[in-house]
Structures are given as structure tokens and as C-alpha cells.
Amino acid sequence: MRNPLILQSAFLQEVGELSRFTARFFRELVKPKQEWEEFINQCFWVGYKTLTLVGITAFIMGLVLTIQSRPTLVEFGAEAMLPAMVAVSLVREIAPVITALICAGKIGSGMGAELGSMRVTEQIDAMEVSGTNPFKYLIVTRVLATTIMVPLLSSVANAISLYGGYLGTNLRGDVSWSLYWFQVFNSLSFGDVVPSLIKTIFFGFAIGIVGCYKGYYSQKGTEGVGRSATTAVIVASLLVFIIDLLVVQITDLLDLT
Known part of the structure; x- marks a missing residue:
């Protein structure tokens, strides 16, 4: 059984490394010459696929x-x-969270595995040298x-799920x-739609930053690639629930519920 102090130290170290990685992201973001072609390519893979x-x-x-x-x-x-x-259940809570969890499983693991493979095959090191x-x-x-x-x-999930709700309503009824x-x-108001949309922005950021972090610092060969993909999904999913809890508390304090 591992020492609790060692586990606590490892957890705090991981949080610190992730925070530094996030800070570096914002520093690189404002630097000139954006990679627009690669950005559009990633939007295609993340969104359309x-x-x-x-x-x-x-x-x-x-x-x-x-x-x-x-x-x-x-x-x-x-x-x-x-x-x-x-409508209220889907728009406020169910559709955004389920969509984020799907993205955490598909996109987060994909980024972790892709960047992890690039790290262990030294492709990232070759980019730095070039x-x-x-x-x-x-x-x-x-x-x-x-x-x-x-x-x-x-947003697309909200629309499609509401259409599914329409069909479900008419299976036994006639509306x-x-x-x-x-x-x-x-039934929908400002306090339903806007907080739901805002929290999905944080969901997306958390999924991207965790998936990239785990893959970018992957180690120990192919075993590390698998571990990076797995932990990216776990951590991103956990962050989705934590962010959702915080947003619910904030909207409640602001009397938007």
C-alpha cells in the first residue's frame, strides 16, 4: 500500500504541471503567426467527425x-x-454533459494517443530540431x-434531442x-440557455488541455501511450462533472435557475 503522503505529493505535482501547461498555452496563444490551416483541420476532426x-x-x-x-x-x-x-432537462443539463462526456471519450483519448505516439517516436523532438x-x-x-x-x-445535440422528444411525445400522445x-x-429562458452554452466552452477547453497534456508528456513507450489515452479520458470526464457542479452553484447564487 502506497504512502498517502506520496500520493498527495504526486497529485499536487500533477496539478502544478497541468497548471504550468495551461499557462504556457495562453502564452503561446497570443504570440504571432497562428497555425490556421492546422486549426481548421482539427476543427474538422473534432467537430465533423x-x-x-x-x-x-x-x-x-x-x-x-x-x-x-x-x-x-x-x-x-x-x-x-x-x-x-x-426541454428544460435536456438544454440545461443532460445534453451538454452527455455531449462533453462523449467528446472526452473520443477526442480526449484520441489526442492523448496521437500526441503520445508522436512523443515516443520522437516526432515532437524532430519538430523542435527543425x-x-x-x-x-x-x-x-x-x-x-x-x-x-x-x-x-x-447546440446541435440540444436541437436533435428536442426533436427526439417530439417523437417520444407522439408515440403515446398526439401533440x-x-x-x-x-x-x-x-419554457426556456435566458437562465437556461446561456449558462448551458457557457459551461460547454469550459468543457471543451478542459477536454482539449487534458488530452494534449497527457499525450505531450507521455513516457515509457507504447505502454505510456495507452496510459496517456486512458488517464486523459478519466481526468477530462472528472473535470466535466466538477465544472458542471461549479456552474450550477454559480447560476444558483446569481438566481439564474
């Missing part, structure tokens, strides 16, 4: 949530509240791409298209 998975998951989410919620509302005679309840700034080219572009694409994916969307938009 993840869209199908996010869309299918969001549709099933909306459909299942509606089907599962309907019997309880019918029991209390509140079936008319179903579209509003589903005069290229690997941090600017590899890290800044990827973190920016996840920061921008995750909110967009979450017109116009009435359903009127109830959905009537």
Missing part, C-alpha cells in the same frame, strides 16, 4: 427521456407539462478546436408540431 455520434446519442436521449417521463406525469395528471419538462514550435502547432490548435467545437456540438415547439420555447 464527432457529429454523427453526438447526433445519434442526442436523439436517443431525447426519445428515451420523454418515454420514461410520460407515465409519471400521466399519473399526476400533468401530461401537458411533458414538452416543457423535457525549428518548428511543436507546442504552437500541436497543442494550441487542438485546444482551440475543442473549445470552439464542443459548444457547437452541444402537433407547432404546439410542441411553442411549449418548448415558452
Whole structure:
């Protein structure tokens, strides 16, 4: 059994290294000559290549949530509240968090494995020798791409999940298209949509920075690459929940709930 003090020291060291890595990201971000071509390429891989998975998951989410919620509302005679309840639940919490977890699993692990492979095969070292700034080219572009694409994916997930909710509502009931969307938009407010969008920006940044950090400092050959990919998913998913908790507390203090 490992000494708790050693575990605590290792944890604090990891937090310090990640903080220094994040600070370096912001320093490199403001330096001139941005790698726009690589940034657009990463946006394609992060956004477009993840869209199908996010869309299918969001549709099933909306459909299942509606089907599962309907019997309880019918029991209390509140079936008319179903579209509003589903809309608020999906937009405020379920769709953004599930989208972020999907991105943490797919994008975070992918970045960790890709950069880890580049590290152990000395491709990053070769870039440094050739005069290229690997941090600017590899890290800044990827973190920016996840920061921008995750909110967009979450917005798409909101729309698709609400459409799934419409189909779920009409499996046992009969709600017109116009009435359903009127109830959905009537139930949503500023305090529902804006905090949800803002927290997805932090979700994307956390996923990108953790995935890149774990891959960029990968060690011990192929074993280290696998460990980097695994720990990137675990840490990024944990950060998603922590950020979500903080945003919920802040919005509650600001009386936006």
C-alpha cells in the first residue's frame, strides 16, 4: 500500500504541471503567426467527425427521456407539462454533459494517443530540431478546436434531442408540431440557455488541455501511450462533472435557475 503522503505529493505535482501547461498555452496563444490551416483541420476532426455520434446519442436521449417521463406525469395528471419538462432537462443539463462526456471519450483519448505516439517516436523532438514550435502547432490548435467545437456540438445535440422528444411525445400522445415547439420555447429562458452554452466552452477547453497534456508528456513507450489515452479520458470526464457542479452553484447564487 502506497504512502498517502506520496500520493498527495504526486497529485499536487500533477496539478502544478497541468497548471504550468495551461499557462504556457495562453502564452503561446497570443504570440504571432497562428497555425490556421492546422486549426481548421482539427476543427474538422473534432467537430465533423464527432457529429454523427453526438447526433445519434442526442436523439436517443431525447426519445428515451420523454418515454420514461410520460407515465409519471400521466399519473399526476400533468401530461401537458411533458414538452416543457423535457426541454428544460435536456438544454440545461443532460445534453451538454452527455455531449462533453462523449467528446472526452473520443477526442480526449484520441489526442492523448496521437500526441503520445508522436512523443515516443520522437516526432515532437524532430519538430523542435527543425525549428518548428511543436507546442504552437500541436497543442494550441487542438485546444482551440475543442473549445470552439464542443459548444457547437452541444447546440446541435440540444436541437436533435428536442426533436427526439417530439417523437417520444407522439408515440403515446398526439401533440402537433407547432404546439410542441411553442411549449418548448415558452419554457426556456435566458437562465437556461446561456449558462448551458457557457459551461460547454469550459468543457471543451478542459477536454482539449487534458488530452494534449497527457499525450505531450507521455513516457515509457507504447505502454505510456495507452496510459496517456486512458488517464486523459478519466481526468477530462472528472473535470466535466466538477465544472458542471461549479456552474450550477454559480447560476444558483446569481438566481439564474
